[in-house]
Amino acid sequence: MEVIDARAALAPAISLLCAALVFASGERTFWRRLFSLSAALAKLVIVMSMLPGALRGVVYVFDLVQFTEGVGLAFRADALGMFFSLVSSTLWLFTTVYAIGYMEREPNRMRFFGFFALCVSTTVGVAFAENLLTMFLFYETLTICTYPLVIHDETPEAMKAGRKYLAYTLTGGAFVLLGSIATFQLAGTMTLSHPGILTMDAGRGTLIALFICLIAGFGVKAAIMPLHGWLPSAMVAPTPVSALLHAVAVVKVGAFGVLRVVYNVFGVRLLDELGVCDWLAALAAFTIIAASIVAVFQDNLKRRLAFSTISQLSYIVLGASLLTPLAATAAIVHIANQAFAKITMFFVAGSIQRVTGKTTVHELAGIGYRMPYTMGAFTIAALSFIGVPLFAGFVTKWYLSLGALESGAWWYALVMLGSALLNAAYWLPVVYAAFFKTPPSTHVEMQEAHWTMLGPTLVCAAYVILLGATVSVPGMPFALARAAVTFVFGM
């Protein structure tokens, strides 16, 4: 059931407005904080207000502008988009609070918060995009808006990372555009709809080329190996940026794009016929394992987080490419699971850096005595990644394994197991060092980060447990993911 509702456009617009106000307020701290926080709240309220409808299967649509026949910008909030926007707007609120504390003494705060809001705006734009063109537009805009955040420190290293980031993601964007053009030419439309807009009439070779083109485009941001090179470099950004953008917005936009391509451009049935998804699944599985192995050898905490992200993102891609309802559920719900757990870890890494100045794993001996709550949150996130039951990560792994068995590709369940072991191999040493190793100096005083930083960290950690423990409770994200899957598979 489709309903014309301006809220679908309002959700991205509100962050845009916020960005404008932040830029207008200049270096006046109070107003900037007020605008940022109230916009984050307002956006969450707007998205939440659409939730009951989305659970019932209502789709909110809104046409913004039509350039010519079939080419225009329009919004469409379906269950899948709602899920993603809900995650990103919730986390925007937390990250804004965290960033206020973290960025306390940094220069160029106006620019930071302005572009920060723009990024969220474009992320929700991608989530609610009605057609490939709108999606491309927001996808590219996100790239551009993230750039000033990546180079925030304006050091040569940051500039270099920024260039690398642009080179990768803009190339990806170009592939997306190319794919959009071809899709428009083949299907006569770009509207993302169920059960996909392409048909076998276009010819097998053409379709496979198009699939590769689109997946390569979105895969850059989803950091599928070998397109992942930008992500570890981009970690030079301030931690809230790494947290929101490289755990939630930017990378998830890529993964979300893959979901859209699989479910709404090609459609499950067509892809089944084409058989290209087997290759994509294999690539994802490879990424999951390989990135984890690399992560084990990273000493810098943020780099270890980056490779973990690369590995985790491919869960989503794997889930999507297995083409079964259970795997799809896992893929969608993992958007939230990974986001909350990873952002918790980033918050922790940022807090440690702010409080102690430490950035590498081997310096963390005994840090748990100094920052017990922070490291407690870290432990929760780590357990989630390992896939301990009752934590969010378990849900993904469980459903993904079920999905693998359902599709007959049982070996992917083994990949899940291997990934869990590898996760344990690189997260548990951190926890061990924090709590069980002796700190370098005997006299340890408890010294937590400012509450604006600690608060969001703990809330996110709590969410990780919440997501893992309340799978069967109606109205929770899992139910929304179920609704999305129902819609996609036409059940």
Add this chain to the structure above:
Amino acid sequence: MKRALVIALLLAVAVPLLIAVADLPPHGSPDAPAHTHVAPRYLERGAEEAGAENIVTAVILNYRGLDTLGEVTVIFTAMAAVLAVLVGARAVTALDTPASALPVSMIVRFIVRVLAPFIVLFSIYVVLNGHVTPGGGFQGGTIAGALVIALTLIMSDEQAARLLPRRPERVLQAAAPLAFIMTGVTGLLLTGDFLGYPVGHESALVATLMLTFVEIGIGVGGAMVIATIFRTMGAGR
């Protein structure tokens, strides 16, 4: 290597061109399309409907008057361009033209002075008779302009400066396009068409007057433009 490239380029230009011109309608044949399509009308009716016995002039000023408006605009553009490039030049480096050449000989001075009035007369003749004999405004104007150049050569700078009228100088420089546009607008008022000339026996005088006016305008303008260009270029000495 470079030579080979040049030869290759020239051949690449020459061979297709030669093949093309070989296939053109035969040179001089009266049956060629160029002589059977548009031109016959000019030749047959040009003298009466365009008001000039010299059909070339009829084509220039009447049938294809817009081209000629363009042409006088081009020459005005050239003058404006030369002025814009040369006038008020800043920063001239020390390197300069060699000191002014030998003093002009007596004979040249004498001949230029003697011939000057006749040249003026001749140029006026060429301007005014353009529509019955070869010639016309631009040709006559060029002759007058050449005279100014000749006079400049034998005179001192101050004297030469006085050769051209000072006051309405800029109006006279624009005389050709101005006269043309004025005639065009007159035609618009008289016949309802821009650059239209009244046709018919009773208005023949009006048409002739208009043509003459244009010719004079072009003559004056052409002379002024050529003289101005020459003077501007010489000013750097």
Add this chain to the structure above:
Amino acid sequence: MTTWPPLLVAVVVVPILGAVLTPVVGQWRARRAADWALGTMLLTSVVALLLVARVADGGPFSYVAGGWEVPYGIELRFDEFSAVTAIICLLGVLAIVFSRRYAEHALPEVRIPYYYALLLLNLAGMLGFSITGDLFNLFVFMEILSLSGYALVAVSGEKIAEMAAFKYLVMGAVSSIAVLFAIGMLYALTGSLNMADVASRLGGAPVAPVAVAFGMMALGFMVKAAIFPLHIWLPDAHAIAPSPVSAILSGLVVKVGIVGMLRLYQIAYTSRALDLEALNTVLMWLGALSIVMGAFFAVFQDDVKMMLAYSTISNIGYIVMGLGLASSAGVIGASVHVFNHAIIKATLFLGAGALIFRTGKRTLTDLAGVGHAMPWTVAAISVGAISIVGIPPTAGFLCKWYIALGAVEAGHPFFAFALVFGALFIFIYYIRMVNAFYFRPPRDPAILEVREAPASMLVPILVLATLCLVMGVLGRIPLSFIEPAVTRLLAPIGGG
């Protein structure tokens, strides 16, 4: 709407009259010349708008000067492609407004009246070029605009300006001669100079001369349009000229080659004397090469205007590629890009001019951080940069979209690929530029102290930047406007 037919002449004659009187008016005070030129262009704009309104309403119309019938007199023909007159007038007005302060600063005072006269002549030449229906008249107007263009490049009197102008002049003159040769050949074949008449009489003509004539004409126009590898005159000339002139040269004068190409296609397609497959293929490849090479050279430029000049080569590549595709969407996209690129490039060049005017610097290195000092100008430049890359909803998007669709439609997906990756390349150096203006630490802190551009410069820049956005959102208006002309153009070859 009916329009008095002689208005068609007025759109050329008014600026010519204005131009020849500008030195008279500016005799005593240079400012007066600026007022006069502005008034002239405003009047011309009114005329042009009336004409565009009529063509939108009732399709193409024509007027023969002097009241003669068609092959005998010179026909002025206003079709949808001629609507480029509206853009010419718009940019003309804005460039004149912009020049007010700029010319005083950049030129010796005595040159200013002639500067405005040449500007008007240049505009008049382009206006005439885009509305004439006669081949030789086309040549005459082409010479007016070329000649004034050469002079305008050199008018600043800077050291390399004259050399750039001379290079431009030699290449321009050779191309004009080539075009004239072709016109002479077409005349020898048909006995006519009227384009429609020539087209209808070319049918039985021998193939070799027709092919060579079309080839020479195309070659001539390609030099004017600065298509790789015939572009070598462009970067110096466009970079060294005063900024309002650069805006006109880059936005409009190179388009003369494109409009000429369109006229050539009109003749060629209608006459069906020749299969144009070869020419189209050449255009597609040269277009793709121009896109890539223009972008490639631009990436290595430090001089802002030099970069913009190379970007023009890329964008002309898009247009030429669209023309060569000979599919409906491709040609529509290319034609509309003629309009849109004019607006976008003018935004960028005028913006760069304002930066140079205030700071006296012209390299990215020196201009680093200027975004903080001149926020409005740099914001407008950023809008222009986004548009030229072709990101929706700005002006550049729809044309490129259409050209890419045209490539797929015509069965050449490779060119869509080249187009998209060309755009990516372009994106990279514009990001480099915007990045330097906003995010690089200033080399000389004094740059943070400069003031925003004066109103006479800022207003044109902002108007153009706004247009970049408006033309993006209302992009379908020019598209549907130009569509009938393209359909008519391609009808003889079964396209459209």
Add this chain to the structure above:
Amino acid sequence: MIAALWHNIDYAACVVLFCIGLYTVITKHNLIKKFMGLNIMETAVFAFIVATGVVEGGNAPIMGPGVEPPFINPLPQALILTGIVVAVSTTALALGLVIRIWHQCGTIEADELREAE
């Protein structure tokens, strides 16, 4: 082919002249010589167009008592009058530029100018 070319030998001569001009433009370094090459090219084209107007045994197209057809085609002549003016104008501007280049750089040899740049 050769026979046809022989018939149009006037045109062929114009083509040769055109190429001589082009050769001069390309190979000469002196700016004035370069421009003279350009003028040669222009002249070649003018000659070509005027030649298209020739009618075997034709008279000058000036009407009056006692002149008989055939007449020479007046149109190309009219065109070339305009063409010549255009060429003169271009030459004037080119010379103006050369003067300025000489003043500023002290040379008008293209290769030396490139070094000076």
